[in-house]
Amino acid sequence: MLEYRLSSMPASLKKKLTGQGINIIEEKFNQRKSWLLYVTSNIDRLLNRYEIDYIHQDIKDTGWDTLWRDYIKDGWLTDNVYFCFENKDFRDKRLSIQINPALAFGTGGHSTTQIAARLLERVANRRTVLDIGTGSGILAILASLTGAKKVFACDTDSVAIMNAKENTGLNSRDNIYLWTGGIESFAVKSKPSVVVANIISSVLKCLHPYVLALNPEYIIYSGLTLKEKDKFFSSIPTKGYKPDEILVINEWCGIRFKMI
Secondary structure, three states, rough: OEEEEEEEOOOOHHHHHOOOOOOOEEEOOOOOEEEEEEOOOOHHHHOOOOOOEEEEEEHOOOOOOHHHOOOOOOEEOOOOOOOOOOOOOOOOOOEEEOOOOOHHOOOOOHHHHHHHHHHOOOOOOOOOOEOOOOOOOHHHHHHHHOOEEEEEEEEEHHHHHHHHHHHHHHHHOEEEEEEEHHHHHHHOOOOOHHHHHHOHHHHHHHHHHHHHHOOEEEEEEEEEEEEHHHHHHHHHOOEEEEEEEEEEEEEEEEEEEEOO
16 A cells, blocks of 8 residues: 655545545644545556645555554444444444545545445345445445345455455455456345445446346436536436435435336
8 A cells, every 4th residue: 555645635635535435634744734645556647637735655665564554533423323443342323334444445434435335234134135346345234234134235346345355354244245346247146135335436427237137226426516416416317316315414415216
């Protein structure tokens, strides 16, 4: 993993990074700000487009194994499900998910993940779920935890799948099936009744025809900003589906479609 330290954070870059599930840590020292990113692959090409100053180093030199505890905190993924980074016992009736914080793949603290989780939680029970771009596996784990019969989860990043496998093991989920690849590589005869994708809008548009071909009962998309919501909805065909629920958290938006 690589640590990037940026001298500035343009709004358009922030949107792109957060849309990909990359956490941004803001630091301030002697009235000067810098922004930290932790990613699994080199993003120099992306940053160079914004003409900003940055440095990066291999995570092995930063002590990330202990430093992450200063920045990443436990929290509520939904009203019923809590995410944490160590094995903990709770006296109340909350469900909990333990996540190893590989920052490039999302930990549960970002609004888009929370939106997708809330929309998914309400329909996962006794259904088969497909999670596209699973990252850390947190949505797949939530689906399993809240009663899904089977959960299929894919990601084009093999490192993400390794992290997702670790996290499914931490949570003792044995009905989650993970593989490296995109939705076009889904080759299971039994089609999913719920498809969820928490990805930036441009990727959601590309995925949409493949999702429709699976003919699921529910489609859940998260990763949209409020400004692009209407344009996105008007750009994708939704024949045979109707909006079932729209959820907004902190200027981010997600939608669940239901088959008519």
